Amino acid sequence: MADADHNELLLRSLIQALPHAVLVHQRGVIQQANGAAQRLLGLRPEQLQGARLLELVTPEDREVLIRQHKSLALGNPGGCEVRFLGPGGEMKWVSLAAAPMDGGKRVLCSLLDLTEERFRQRKLLEKERLLESLLSGFPQGISVLDTQMRIVLVNPTMERWYAHSMPLLGKKCFQAYQGALEPCEVCPVIETLKTGRNSQALVPLRDQAGSQVGWLNLYSAPLRDMESGELCGILQFVEDTTQARLALESLRESQELISRAITASSDWISISRLSDGKYIEVNQAFEKKTGYTRGEVLGKSALELGIWVEPHKRQEAINILQETGSLRDFEVDFRMKSGEIRTFSLSVDLIEVSGETCSLAICREITERKELERQLALSQKMEAVGRLAGGVAHDFNNLLTVILGQADLLLVEMTKDDPVREGLEEIRQAAKRAASLTRQLLAFSRRQILQPKILDLNSVVVDMERMLSRLIGEDVEILTLRDPDLWPVKLDQAQIEQVLLNLAVNARDAMPKGGRLRIETSNRMLDSGFLSSRCLDLPAGPYVTLRFSDTGVGMDEQTKQKIFEPFFTTKEKGTGLGLATVYGIVTQSGGYIEVESSPGQGATFNLYFPAAQGAELLGTTGGDSLVGTWTGSQTVLVAEDEETVRKLVCSVLRARGYKVLEAEDGLRASQVEESHQGPIHLLVTDVVMPGLGGRELSEKVRARRPGTKVLYISGYTEEALQGLGSLEGKAHFLSKPFSPDALARKVREILGTY
Missing domain, CATH: 3.30.450.20 (PAS domain)
Known part of the structure; x- marks a missing residue:
């Protein structure tokens, strides 16, 4: 569409919005009239559209319109007064200001309803018959000139407009009104004197200093001697069209502004x-x-x-x-x-x-916004699934603790040739496999207790490279690219090794015919823009990147959306927990993982871990070593709300020589501790219990008994993580399910290290 059509669209919209009457015609054929014009003329849109303007006015005034059109053709915008005939025969006087547009192809007209004014004029003539009263009733400036263009009479409006030139009478009009020595270039008075007909022209309005301050529409009509019919003077009407001109200019400026706005x-x-x-x-x-x-x-x-x-x-x-x-x-x-x-x-x-x-x-x-919404929804979905997985794992761990514990105790009492032993061993192995599954669920749900330390990720990759080679087979080439200036990270090494193993297995399965696995490490500064674009609530700053790329079959978009969900798998015998575990470990470690892939183009997993800084690099210590045997004689207070687990723990500890105090919850344990007269060397407590949790219980006990050590046992619930955080310093933790030997070893380890 041409620019003219585009501007036409804008012009039509603006004309419709104007409060005063406006219409556009081409060679006298109306193309558009706004609502105010329709109301003024009393015609519907379909009656105005395509109507000839000349046919809407009285026959007597058609010549006025013709002259105005000729004047416009000469490039002289102006106006005139004409009478319009309504559909019911009613007549309206209208002041019509016109200006050429589109290089003169069309005319833009502004209409002012003068009907009431004309009606008042007639009434005034009928009642008073006095020329002075008639002139005083006009809002326009009116003057009477003789044939020498001298002013013989003015109305109050003219006196007000030209007060600076008073007195006006006797002066020639161009001297009084314009302060000029010669008539105006376009002078309707001269035209009327020459032709004896009405004339009209648009002239500048000037102040006392001669500066133009607006525009005047001048109308002149002949005055004839009633007896001889000869021209004896000129009746001059002066209309200030400054506001109308400003409105037209504003319309053009608005049109230009809208055009620029659309372009920009x-x-x-x-x-x-x-x-x-x-x-x-x-x-x-x-x-x-x-x-x-x-x-x-x-x-x-x-x-x-x-x-x-x-x-x-x-x-x-x-x-x-x-x-x-x-x-x-x-x-x-x-x-x-x-x-x-x-x-x-x-x-x-x-x-x-x-x-x-x-x-x-x-x-x-809104592409970016929709992607952010998708990522947020995925994050919320993963969080909800994680909470469910964590809760399921917690309950199963309590059950598995009892199953494994009781199986171990029974196996100790059995002879090797006992016919029941083989079945019990199967139960024990099945429980261990179930415990492994719950650990993966907890890793996904980020409810593990991590034991982070300062690591060189390059060293972890090097140490794991041989194992990964054996794991994925000889038909897959492993290529490692390590940044020699890699920043240190603070991570749980065992969990990061699990991440590497799971990603390697995933890559192997994606390359059944062999291929290449590329492992890269690098440093990267992540800014707030990168993090916010992925809906990540992580601090901006230095991160260490681990990049895992394979040349396998790749993934479509639907698969990419689900790969981190637990139990989602594309393999016949897969558990669907491998990548879910990776997601959980990375997220719980304060990092972020994303995947890039398309069908047939392989897959790349980008893992971002915050670089260790400042105080994190100080005070790292080695792990505690096991001292002594797994038996003892100290006093142990056991607080566990799960009865079967509590009985198992107490039974194991008593069998190894410890004096055991037991309580079914935190409140009862606090009462037992207060009433006990002797020392309590160790508090073994579940993390989440009704009434008083393990963390609060340990604070109460240690406030009264600073020398008491604490061992937390839990099925890795979210509440436990919120209370404990990572296991650092002197906080000890034993995850469910655990065997009797593991419990005895941990207790001995704690009591033997102080």
């Missing part, structure tokens, strides 16, 4: 025919976003260009448009020229262009 808009704006969808105009943002040039799209539809990813959505949008006349915030995917698919919020209004219904579309890209 960052939103994609287009106009297309509703009938066939073919574009007739697009802005620069359309070209920039889609990659198509204006010339490539004009005359073609979005369907022809393949822009609509889902063509049925276009029909859905059209249906809404036809029902309501507009479309708001309609989300749709569009295909760019490059083939890239982006998401937009589409708003459309129906407009008329050259008499044809078209759609004005504004498209705001």
Whole structure:
């Protein structure tokens, strides 16, 4: 669509919004009239559209319009007063100010209803019959001139306008009104003196200093001697059209501003025919976003260009448009020229262009926002699944603790040839496998208790490389690229090794015919923009990157969305916990993991871990060593709300020589501790119990007995992590399920290290 059509659209919209009457005609044929003009003339839009302006006025005034049109053709904008005939025969006096547009092809007219003023004039003439009273009743300036252009009479309006030139009488009009020595270049008075007919001209309005301050519309009419009919003077009407001119100028400026705004808009704006969808105009943002040039799209539809990813959505949008006349915030995917698919919020209004219904579309890209929403939803989903997994694992660990513990105790009492022994061993092994599954669930749900220390990730990769080679087989080549200046990290080494193993297994399964596994380490500064774009609540700063890339079969988008979900697998015999475990460990370690993949292009896992800084690099110590045997004679207070677990713990400790005090919850344990007269060397407590949790209980006990050591046992619930954090310093932890030997060894280790 040409710029003229585009401007035409804007002009039509602005004209409709103006409060005063405005119409546009071409060679006298009305093309557009706004609502105020329709009301003024008493005609409906269809009556005005295409009507001839000359036929709407009285026959007596048609000559005035013809002269005005000729004056406009000479480049002289101006106005006139004419009488319009309404549909019921009623007559209205109208002041018509006109200005050429489109290089003179069309005329823009501003209409002012003078009917009431004319009615007042007539009444005044009828009642008073005095020329002075008649002149005083006009809001316009009125003066009477003789044939020498000298002022013989003025009304109060003229006196007010030209008070600085008083007295006016006796002066020539151009001297009094313009302060000039010669008549105006375009002077209607001279024209009337020459022709004896009415005349009109637009002249500048000047102040006392001679500076132009506005515009005046001058109308002159001949005064004739009633007996001889000869011209004896001029009746002059003066109308201040400054405001009308300013309104027209404002209209042009607004049109220019709107045009610039559309050009500068960052939103994609287009106009297309509703009938066939073919574009007739697009802005620069359309070209920039889609990659198509204006010339490539004009005359073609979005369907022809393949822009609509889902063509049925276009029909859905059209249906809404036809029902309501507009479309708001309609989300749709569009295909760019490059083939890239982006998401937009589409708003459309129906407009008329050259008499044809078209759609004005504004498209705001929301691709990034939708991706953030998707990532947030995925994060919330993973969090919810993690809470469920953690709760299930906690309950199973309590059961498995009893099963493993009782199986171990029974095996100790059995002879090697006992016929029941083999079945009991199977029970024990099955319980261990179940415990392994719960550990993976807890890793995914980020409810493990980590034991971090300062690590060189390069060293971990080197130490694991041989094991990974054996794990993935000879037909997969391993290539490692390690940054020699890699920053240290603070991680649980066992858990990071688990991450490497799980990622290697995943890569192996993705390359059944062999391939290449590339492991890289590097330093990277992550800024707030990178983190916020992925909805990550992580601090900006230095991170260490571990990059795992394979040349395997790759993944489609649907698979990528689910790979970190527990129990999701694409393998026949997979558990679906491998990558879920990786996700949980990385996230709990304060890091972030993302995957890049497409079918047939392999997969790359990017892991980001915060670099260790400042105080984290100080005070790292080696682990405690086991001292002594697994028996003892000290006093141990056991607090556990799960009865079967509590009985097992107490039974194991008593069998190894310890004096055991037991309590079914934290409150009871606190009472037992207060009433006990002797020493309590060790508190063994579950982390989460009704009434008083393990952390609060340990604080109470140690406040009264500073020498008492504490061993936490738990099924890794979220509450435990919130209370304990990572196991550092003198906090000891034993995860459920545990064997009797593991419990005895841990107790002996704690009591033997102080």
